[in-house]
Amino acid sequence: MIELExxxxxxxxxxxxxxxxxxxxxxxxxxxxxxxxQDHHGTLLSMVVRGSxxxxxxxxxxxxxxxxxxxxxxxxxxxxxxxxxFAATSKVTSGYVPPPEPAPVPEQDAAPAPxxxxxxxxxxxxxxxPAPETERFEELVIRRPAPLPVPTEPAxxxxxxxxxxxxxEAAVEQALAALxxxxxxxxxxxxxxDRGVQPGARAATLQLAGQRVGAWLFAREYSLDTGLxxxxxxxxxxxxxxxxxxxxxxxxGRLHIRHSALCAxxxxxxxxxxxxxxxxxxxxALARRNLSVFPVCCRSFGxxxxxxxxx
Numbered sequence: 001m002i003e004l005e006x007x008x009x010x011x012x013x014x015x016x017x018x019x020x021x022x023x024x025x026x027x028x029x030x031x032x033x034x035x036x037x038q039d040h041h042g043t044l045l046s047m048v049v050r051g052s053x054x055x056x057x058x059x060x061x062x063x064x065x066x067x068x069x070x071x072x073x074x075x076x077x078x079x080x081x082x083x084x085x086f087a088a089t090s091k092v093t094s095g096y097v098p099p100p101e102p103a104p105v106p107e108q109d110a111a112p113a114p115x116x117x118x119x120x121x122x123x124x125x126x127x128x129x130p131a132p133e134t135e136r137f138e139e140l141v142i143r144r145p146a147p148l149p150v151p152t153e154p155a156x157x158x159x160x161x162x163x164x165x166x167x168x169e170a171a172v173e174q175a176l177a178a179l180x181x182x183x184x185x186x187x188x189x190x191x192x193x194d195r196g197v198q199p200g201a202r203a204a205t206l207q208l209a210g211q212r213v214g215a216w217l218f219a220r221e222y223s224l225d226t227g228l229x230x231x232x233x234x235x236x237x238x239x240x241x242x243x244x245x246x247x248x249x250x251x252x253g254r255l256h257i258r259h260s261a262l263c264a265x266x267x268x269x270x271x272x273x274x275x276x277x278x279x280x281x282x283x284x285a286l287a288r289r290n291l292s293v294f295p296v297c298c299r300s301f302g303x304x305x306x307x308x309x310x311x
Contacts, residue, residue, distance in 0.1 A: 003032065003079075004056065006047040006063065008072035009087040013043040017297040018307055019068060024049045025309055027059045031295055032077075033267070036302040037085070040151075042070065044085045048077045089152060165201035167208040176212055184244035186213065187261050190273060194262065202268070207276035214280025217241055227287045230310060237285055238278055246274070254296065255308045263300040271295045271306050278308070 006024070010016050013036065021031055029051035037044040051059070056074070063072050073086050175193040182189065190209065197205045222237050234250055242248040247258040255274075262270025275293035282291055292311040297303040 001050055002053045002056070003048060003050045003077040004029070004059070005075055005077040005083060006045070006049065006072060007075075007083075007085050007087070008045040008047075008063070009039075009042050009070045010045065010068050011042045011070065012068065013038070014304065016043060016045055016068065017047070017301075017303040019066065020045060020047060020063075021296040021307070022309075023062045023066060024051075024059060025294060025296055027062055028052055028055045029059060031297070034297065034301040034303070037088075039085075039087065040089050041087055044087055046082075046085060089150070163200045165198055165204065167204035168197045168201050169208065171197050172205060172209045172212060175209060179213065179216060183213075183217075187245055190262060190270075194268070194270060203272045206262070206270055206273040210273040210276025210278075211280035212276075214241075214277040214282075215284075216280075218281050218284055222281070222285060225285050228285050230282075230286060230291070233282045233285050234310070237281060241281055242274070242277070253310065255310075257306040257308070260299060260306050263298055263306055267300055269295070269298045269300040269306075271298050271308065274306070274308060278310070 006020065008016075008020065017034055017036065021034070024031060024047070029049035032048040032050055034045070034047040037046075049059075060074050063069060063074065071087065075083070077083075171193055175189045176186075179186065190206070193209060194202060194206060218237075221241075225233075225237060228236070231253065234253070234255070238255065239248055239250050242255070242257070246260060249256045249258070255278075257271075257274060260270060260274075262273055264270075275295070278293050279291055283289065294309050294311070296307040296309050298306045
């Protein structure tokens with residue numbers, strides 16, 4: 001398995017994460033993290049995915065066929081840090097040098113006046129002549145405004161990969177102790193569970209909580225619905241069940257969750273709970289009895305909504 005970073009430049013931001021995440025998932029890669037930024041050139045996308053080394057060429061070909069991307073780069077991910085985006089505007093120092101001031105034009109000597117008669121010279125001398133005014137030359141100084149600084153994007157915070165820890169089963173049991181009385185008003189319990197466990201155990205703990213809630217709901221409401229195909233199970237079970245505590249819509253076999261209360265804007269994704277919930281709810285209802293739920297994109301990483309895919 002390898003981790004690859006997709007850096008891409010596009011003109012439009014809307015739906016960009018969903019489309020690129022869909023291409024990565026279709027070629028066998030799992031989304032790890034993502035980031036969107038706005039630049040003078042357009043929208044900058046950075047997405048880190050994990051998958052088989054043998055599928056790297058297929059992923060590159062899929063990205064080359066994406067009409068929305070102006071350009072992209074596919075390179076190994078930088079572990080424990082962030083790589084500068086290839087299309088980001090770089091800070092450029094102006095090399096402008098003002099031209100030298102023009103040299104003053106030398107004065108030309110006046111042409112000698114024609115000789116006059118003695119009488120004319122005496123007459124002119126008798127009349128007092130005013131003193132000649134000295135010509136004054138003022139130097140014109142052109143002040144040019146200093147060049148404006150080129151705006152630059154702030155450097156992204158370095159990504160620190162946390163160690164993966166096992167789910168905190170005791171915390172899950174405590175959070176769901178009053179599930180029968182509080183369902184579907186369980187979001188405050190889940191948010192407290194998210195904040196109370198160690199950072200490395202967040203994803204596994206939320207997934208376990210989702211599996212417990214999904215299995216409990218299937219046993220209470222849908223125990224007679226078995227042997228279903230995936231599409232039928234999604235529309236008949238998953239969408240009505242998720243509507244109890246989330247705004248959800250089914251599009252092209254994927255669940256779109258809007259304004260998820262478990263996914264904040266600081267990279268703390270709560271999509272693991274929804275994935276575990278679907279596994280616990282739909283697993284017993286499907287004819288094939290196996291389900292894989294994977295996140296396509298998440299609003300905690302800058303997407304407009306959370307999208308879950310199923311295989």
